[in-house]
Amino acid sequence: MSNKKNTSSGFNSSFGAIMAAAGSAVGLGNIWRFPYICGKYGGGAFLIVYFFFVFFIGMVLMMSEFIIGRRTRLTPGRAYSALRPQHPNWRFVGLFGLLTCFLILAIYLIISGWTLGYFWESLTGILSKIPDEGFADHFKFFASLPLRPVIFTVIFLLFCVFVILGGVEKGIERVSKLLMPILVVLLVILCVRSLTLPGASEGVAYLFQADFTKLGSEGVLAALGQALFSLSVGMGVMIVYGSYLPVDDNILKSSMWITLCDLLIAILSGLAIFPAVFACGQTPAEGPGLVYQVLPVVFNSLGTVGRLFSIFFFLLLVLAALTSAISLLEALTAFLHEKGMQRSTAAVLVSSLAILLSVVASFSFGNGILSSFHIAGLSIFELLDKLTGAVLPPVCALLTIIFFGWFMKKEDIRDELSNHGTIKIGWFNVFYYFLARFVAPIALIIVLVTGLL
Ligand code: TRP
Numbered sequence: 001m002s003n004k005k006n007t008s009s010g011f012n013s014s015f016g017a018i019m020a021a022a023g024s025a026v027g028l029g030n031i032w033r034f035p036y037i038c039g040k041y042g043g044g045a046f047l048i049v050y051f052f053f054v055f056f057i058g059m060v061l062m063m064s065e066f067i068i069g070r071r072t073r074l075t076p077g078r079a080y081s082a083l084r085p086q087h088p089n090w091r092f093v094g095l096f097g098l099l100t101c102f103l104i105l106a107i108y109l110i111i112s113g114w115t116l117g118y119f120w121e122s123l124t125g126i127l128s129k130i131p132d133e134g135f136a137d138h139f140k141f142f143a144s145l146p147l148r149p150v151i152f153t154v155i156f157l158l159f160c161v162f163v164i165l166g167g168v169e170k171g172i173e174r175v176s177k178l179l180m181p182i183l184v185v186l187l188v189i190l191c192v193r194s195l196t197l198p199g200a201s202e203g204v205a206y207l208f209q210a211d212f213t214k215l216g217s218e219g220v221l222a223a224l225g226q227a228l229f230s231l232s233v234g235m236g237v238m239i240v241y242g243s244y245l246p247v248d249d250n251i252l253k254s255s256m257w258i259t260l261c262d263l264l265i266a267i268l269s270g271l272a273i274f275p276a277v278f279a280c281g282q283t284p285a286e287g288p289g290l291v292y293q294v295l296p297v298v299f300n301s302l303g304t305v306g307r308l309f310s311i312f313f314f315l316l317l318v319l320a321a322l323t324s325a326i327s328l329l330e331a332l333t334a335f336l337h338e339k340g341m342q343r344s345t346a347a348v349l350v351s352s353l354a355i356l357l358s359v360v361a362s363f364s365f366g367n368g369i370l371s372s373f374h375i376a377g378l379s380i381f382e383l384l385d386k387l388t389g390a391v392l393p394p395v396c397a398l399l400t401i402i403f404f405g406w407f408m409k410k411e412d413i414r415d416e417l418s419n420h421g422t423i424k425i426g427w428f429n430v431f432y433y434f435l436a437r438f439v440a441p442i443a444l445i446i447v448l449v450t451g452l453l
Contacts, residue, residue, distance in 0.1 A: 009168065010244030016173035017249060018257050021062075021232075021241050023176040023323025025262040026183070028111055029230045031320055035207065035270035036286040037226060041219030044210030049220055053227035053443075054263055060440045061233040061397055062255045063432060064404035067416045069242020070251070075335045076236030079243075084407055093399040097236030098335055100392040102354065103384050104235070105328040109358040110365070110381070111288075112321045113153030114143060118292060119314035120152070122299070128307050132297045139292040140366050150359060156318070157355065160326050161347050164333055168244050172326055179319050186316045187265065190272035193309060194279075197302075203274030206284065207267075221451040224444070225390045230262055232327065234397030240331040248419055252429055272313075276302075291317070329354075390451070398444040405437035 011017040038046050072079040076094030084090050121127045130138050143149060163171040194200060228234045245251065273295070277284055280298045284290065299310035329350060336346035364370040364380035375383050404413075415421070417429045 011173050011241075011246060011249075012169045013173075014246060014249045014254055016169070016177055017241070017245050018254050018261075019176040019180045020172050020323075020327070021238065021254070021258045022261040023180055024232045024237055024241065024327035025230060025258055025324075026180070026265045027230075027232075027320050027324035028108070028317070029226065030262065030266040031269040031273075031317055032287055032291050034226060034230060034266035035273050036284060036290060037222050038270060039206045039274065039284055040214070040286075041216075041222055042211040042214035043206060044208050045212040045215045046219055046223060047208070048210070049215065049223040050227060051263075053224050054231065054259060056435055057224065057397075057440045057443055058227040058231040058233055059255050059259045060432060060435045061228070061401060062231055062238050062258065063252055064401060064436055065233060065236065065238035066242035066245060066251045066255060067413055068400075068404065068408070069239040070245045070247075070249075071412050071416050073243045074239075075243065075331065075338050076239045077335045077338060079239055080403060083409075083412070084403075087407070090403060090407070093396060093403065094236055094239070096392070097234070097239075097396045097400075098332060100235040100388055100396060101237060101328050101331050102350075102357075103392075104388045105325060105332070105350075105354045106357040106361055107381075107384050107388060108321055108325045108328065109153050109157060109354055110149070110362045112156045112318065112325060113149040113151075113358075113362075114139075114288070114292065115314055115317045115321060116152040116156050117142060117149055118296075119311070119318055122307065122310040122314055125307070127296055127310060128300055130296070130300075132300065135293045135296050139288065142292075143288075143362070143366055144368050149362065150355075153355065153358065156322070156325070157351050159322065160329050161351055163326050164330055164347050165344055168330075172330060175326070176323055179323055183316060183319045184265070186312050186319075187268050187272060190309065190312055190316070191268055193305065194272050194274075194276040197276060197279035199279040200275035203276065203278040204271065206274050206278065207270045217450050221390070221447055224447045225394060228393045228397050229389055230266060231259060232324070234393035234400065235331075236396075236400075237327050237331045240334050241327065243334075248422070250419065250423060251417060252432060276309075394444060394448055394451075398441060398448065401436055401440045401444065405433075405441065 011020060038050070068079050068083065072082045074082055076097050077091065080090035080094050081088045118127065163175050165171065232238060274284060276298050277294060280301045282294050282298060285294050295313065296310065299306040299313070302309055329347060332350040333343060333346045336349065337343045360370065361380045361384055362368065364373060371379055373380065378386060413433065414425060418425050
């Protein structure tokens with residue numbers, strides 16, 4: 001009976017949990033950020049460092065967050081202090097993480113509005129009528145329209161709210177189990193087309209050829225930031241998802257699958273994008289420039305196939321953003337619900353505040369009305385991007401891992417890793433605990449300090 005109660009308010013199966021968490025991890029970061037920074041910081045050289053961070057720091061954090069969540073069945077707002085009642089200040093780590101989630105949600109909403117808009121324009125053929133040199137202006141024009149992008153954002157957000165209100169199992173888990181496989185199929189189709197274009201090999205080389213001179217300490221820092229961002233760790237979302245994990249889920253194994261899935265999708269994205277970019281004589285760019293200005297030119301030069309390619313690509317991006325935004329909204333909703341608010345009220349409140357921030361931030365983008373308003377030399381949009389990408393998650397991750405490795409009771413950890421003694425604690429678990437105690441915090445400190453200097 002008690003088993004049943006646990007699972008009815010959480011994920012129903014390990015597979016569902018993996019799909020939901022992978023849905024959170026796989027997002028805009030995989031598709032438009034990873035390929036670019038990988039190429040920029042020396043391809044294969046960056047990849048080696050990235051692998052290390054992903055498996056030895058990111059995955060360690062994912063495991064830790066899952067354990068904290070499942071042990072307490074609480075959100076980050078309460079989980080830390082529940083495990084350490086004598087030190088209630090630990091809860092600030094959780095609250096700090098939730099703040100980061102809120103900021104990321106605002107950015108996600110802006111970009112999702114643009115992406116849904118572009119999906120619509122490729123579906124209706126508007127994009128295919130624009131001449132190559134017109135895309136930069138088209139994007140600026142679209143992004144600075146006061147209403148259109150917001151309407152798309154609202155549609156996107158309504159869908160997220162709808163899923164959240166469906167519940168953890170019937171909403172989030174079900175939608176993730178449906179959308180993630182679709183995402184992979186779309187991505188594989190795009191990869192095959194891209195890799196078979198004449199001249200594709202130049203793009204593959206850009207992504208994989210190791211150039212250590214381009215790496216530097218900046219590249220190492222970027223690799224760490226990207227590893228944390230891409231796995232959605234260091235902000236407590238995985239604590240919330242951990243609190244929904246089935247009692248018999250093998251936490252280390254699930255973390256491994258989620259991590260592999262995230263990494264694979266990032267690499268496949270690179271293979272879908274860069275060979276096509278190079279084959280069409282374009283140069284790689286980052287973020288908005290790549291997705292809304294370079295890629296449409298690539299799609300148009302591929303004729304009718306390109307049109308389909310374009311529809312698939314923007315759909316892929318919408319789906320990736322959707323499952324991530326759902327997890328962000330869920331974390332914040334669950335937090336307010338834990339404080340006593342009704343889930344529906346909480347979801348609507350968070351959404352409204354996030355829309356507000358996203359509209360303000362989007363006015364600061366490009367030539368928007370707030371673009372000349374700067375804080376510390378950055379526009380609001382750039383500031384949000386910087387805070388959520390490079391600053392807040394590593395700090396929060398460091399505190400989380402110190403809490404896990406040094407302040408959480410060993411028996412609690414052992415109990416969760418062994419599923420209350422029903423599975424054996426092998427060398428792999430011990431190795432990961434060692435990473436959590438020593439390797440991950442030291443690596444995080446080194447990278448943070450060199451980054452600051
Ligand atoms: N992992 C997401 C991506 O790759 C971004 C992200 C960071 C995120 N933290 C998150 C998504 C927390 C959901 C929840 O794009």
